[in-house]
Amino acid sequence: MLKSGGRALLLIGCPEVPVQTSLALYLCSRLRMNGWEVVVAGTGAALKLLEVADPEGHYLSETMDLDDCIAKAVEGEIAFDICFAFMHSDAGVTYGATISSISSARIYALIYGREAEKLAEMVEYDCEKIVAKAVHNPAPLKIRLDKVMGWAA
Amino acid sequence: MLKSGGRALLLIGCPEVPVQTSLALYLCSRLRMNGWEVVVAGTGAALKLLEVADPEGHYLSETMDLDDCIAKAVEGEIAFDICFAFMHSDAGVTYGATISSISSARIYALIYGREAEKLAEMVEYDCEKIVAKAVHNPAPLKIRLDKVMGWAA
Numbered sequence: 276m277l278k279s280g281g282r283a284l285l286l287i288g289c290p291e292v293p294v295q296t297s298l299a300l301y302l303c304s305r306l307r308m309n310g311w312e313v314v315v316a317g318t319g320a321a322l323k324l325l326e327v328a329d330p331e332g333h334y335l336s337e338t339m340d341l342d343d344c345i346a347k348a349v350e351g352e353i354a355f356d357i358c359f360a361f362m363h364s365d366a367g368v369t370y371g372a373t374i375s376s377i378s379s380a381r382i383y384a385l386i387y388g389r390e391a392e393k394l395a396e397m398v399e400y401d402c403e404k405i406v407a408k409a410v411h412n413p414a415p416l417k418i419r420l421d422k423v424m425g426w427a428a
Numbered sequence: 429m430l431k432s433g434g435r436a437l438l439l440i441g442c443p444e445v446p447v448q449t450s451l452a453l454y455l456c457s458r459l460r461m462n463g464w465e466v467v468v469a470g471t472g473a474a475l476k477l478l479e480v481a482d483p484e485g486h487y488l489s490e491t492m493d494l495d496d497c498i499a500k501a502v503e504g505e506i507a508f509d510i511c512f513a514f515m516h517s518d519a520g521v522t523y524g525a526t527i528s529s530i531s532s533a534r535i536y537a538l539i540y541g542r543e544a545e546k547l548a549e550m551v552e553y554d555c556e557k558i559v560a561k562a563v564h565n566p567a568p569l570k571i572r573l574d575k576v577m578g579w580a581a
């Protein structure tokens with residue numbers, strides 16, 4: 276079970292896979308309930324998908340541009356205790372590697388999409404891998420996430 | 429501007445296109461704010477994407493299986509004042525045609541994805557078409573929807 280409180284980062288890349296928006300909002304909800312301050316860093320389209328899905332702002336709080344976030348983390352201007360790196364492509368794996376090399380945050384790699392298993396093999400940095408072939412159905416990934424985080428019903 | 433109140437149906441098919449979940453939750457929020465009772469009928473994966481994205485139930489209320497909904501509408505067991513039919517494929521166009529032929533609801537066809545314009549030409553039943561090539565960025569479709577509904581900021 277994850278301890279409560281602290282600062283959490285969600286790193287969200289290109290939104291090609293439908294499960295991404297749903298899992299990101301779910302994570303925002305669960306983390307906030309557990310006392311975490313959550314920042315979501317994403318590409319323009321990824322953030323827009325989240326904002327439109329949460330028009331009354333119940334789940335999302337702080338958002339920032341993905342590249343700005345990486346740049347600020349490199350400069351030491353921002354820091355996090357934990358980071359959830361969403362990945363369904365090489366780009367996602369690379370963003371995760373970058374944050375892993377510049378941050379002392381505990382990293383959870385959420386790996387999904389058709390190539391999930393192949394991508395998981397590419398992730399060689401120190402992190403907790405949460406892997407499911409989910410593309411359209413978020414349930415397999417949510418079940419694994421809940422188990423790792425100790426959120427299982 | 430759409431009048432307030434009544435019973436609204438959102439018809440949601442296979443969730444291949446990421447904008448669908450975001451737009452559906454946005455519609456739930458706006459319609460409920462305007463006094464509408466909203467039912468979302470969708471495929472299993474489409475509903476699961478909505479439920480995971482709204483874990484605290486701020487936007488979603490009643491949901492039902494897409495085929496059950498059509499069957500009950502055919503039998504006259506359920507009725508709606510307005511219906512938003514989401515479509516990014518032939519299947520979506522067909523569901524819209526079915527509901528149009530069995531219901532007196534005013535129909536809004538939300539047509540999106542890479543083939544949006546081609547699909548729009550296939551929609552020959554009486555409805556208000558809201559068309560945008562949106563796949564990953566929900567903004568173009570949201571802007572057109574807001575304009576048609578009189579929700580523009």
